[in-house]
Amino acid sequence: MSEGIEELRLALGRERYLADEGLATVLFLALRLRRPLLVEGEPGVGKTELAKAVAAATGARLLRLQCYEGIDLHSALYDWDYPRQLLHLRAGEPGELYSERFLLQRPLLEALRSDPERPTVLLIDELDRADDEFEAFLLEFLSDFQITIPEIGVIEAATPPVVIITSNRTRELHEALKRRCLYHWIEHPDLAREIAIARARLPEAPAALVSQVCAFVQELRWLDLYRLPGVGETLDWTQSLDVLGRDGLDAATADKTLGALVKTREDLERIRGGGLQELIDRAAERRGPPAA
Template identity: 50%
Template sequence: MGGLFTDAAEVRRRLDAVGHLVDDGTATALYLATVLHRPLLIEGEPGVGKTSTAKALAETLGTPLIRLQCYEGLSASEALYEWNYQRQLLAIRLTEARAERLTDADLFTEEFLQDRPLLRAVRYDGPLPPVLLIDEIDRADDEFEALLFEFLGEAAITVPELGTFAAARPPLVILTSNRSRELHDALRRRCLYHWIDFPAPERVVEILRRTVPGAGDPLIASAAEFIGRARRLELDKAPGMAEAIDWLSALSALDVSRLARGDIVRTLSTVAKSADDLVAVTEALDDLGYPKAVAP
């Protein structure tokens, strides 16, 4: 895997070529993950581009993206592997019809094994390793993390009935977390770590220009400035880049060329994601530089 990129600058250039802008820190973290053959844990506020970074990496390399979306109650059978019980039952019935007998060893073979995302990533045999995205690991239960230790540390998964499957080419593993809960130290020790912050104002403008090409520069600049100011309010969910892109797309679709208070009010649902935040942003419009028009 060390030959995927020559340096962090190449990572940045190639991601840029597929429309994904990253800073030097993120490019370096991705480069080190490929060189050191280590999973990369990316944390940051929702909407700053953690998931899209993994998607862009897969697109850049021309390799599959295998995604495991985490949630409360996620089980080993959904993440690692499970047995195809219907095929096993069919095999038993066919054998009985022939007056033969199956043993457990006959039923628990690779023929009946169903790969789930982690085992699929381990057994992938393409020319380049796949990108495995373990998305929002903080949403899974604490106990689920323990299931990942062997995989994260050794790029291997043990199936008790068959033995251990080890990756010929360790997958590029990216875990994301919104920090809704603390992750175990044992998981963190197995990963490199990177924090993605909300981009600097000039990078926000560049990202918006790339993702919403139909918007004019005056609208992009004012939208970026507004989002930056709104993030300083005491909101339940501060708007991230995802909200900024959605908002600018909505304004562009409405043929807005220069931002005005009325445009903000009618599109605010793309920025604020709760009733309280809608009220908070609306009440702050005067302070944000968009006061009500004064009647003559």
């Protein structure tokens, strides 16, 4: 592995984000080549956390644009300050109505105009929730790091921000957008990595508990569940058990606290129906995937 990549991985590690080699390499390239990074993956694999960790590791400011259905130009890029414009009009003051003076910055514009001394990480979260027309607004921004405001002109970035886009793949993003990005698919972490993540995030939890919980969760991911628990749920559950003063996993406590880990009734029934003790035992001797 190149030095730069290892360095980046360590820097993320200091922010308690443990990236695997693939993610570190892709991220390294995104930073070096100044390309936006599109990350996709199951809910709970740490897509949003990644952006936060990158911002913290590089000492950058994090700007977050949460996408939702119906998000438009004026809540993402820029808007005009209409009340002030109206007042201005009524007062009959001289001066252009559509000028910098009345321009309101939204996250994307803010990312372009940020302080050159302090880099910016722009997180465009859950882009698949926005409707596909919105992706078209992003194309100019993503390829040239500039925005065209018809009344003013082109606004370019002095220092291009680091852009991280996440998607849950509820719909396929447009090829034109993907072409402008580097692409990475984040998988659920393997056992060793998940233990390492839990240790880093919850240093106060007993080590035995952490490894038992992680093995149990890994075991669950092989079950046929509607909603697989993510790393976030692993941490929640570990914390719950820790708060209850447990230093190991037992069936009775697991049964009472399972709601922190599994959040669908059908899945809960399935896990309980299969026998918690058996799952715990299987997790204890877990090495590879169990035979289906």
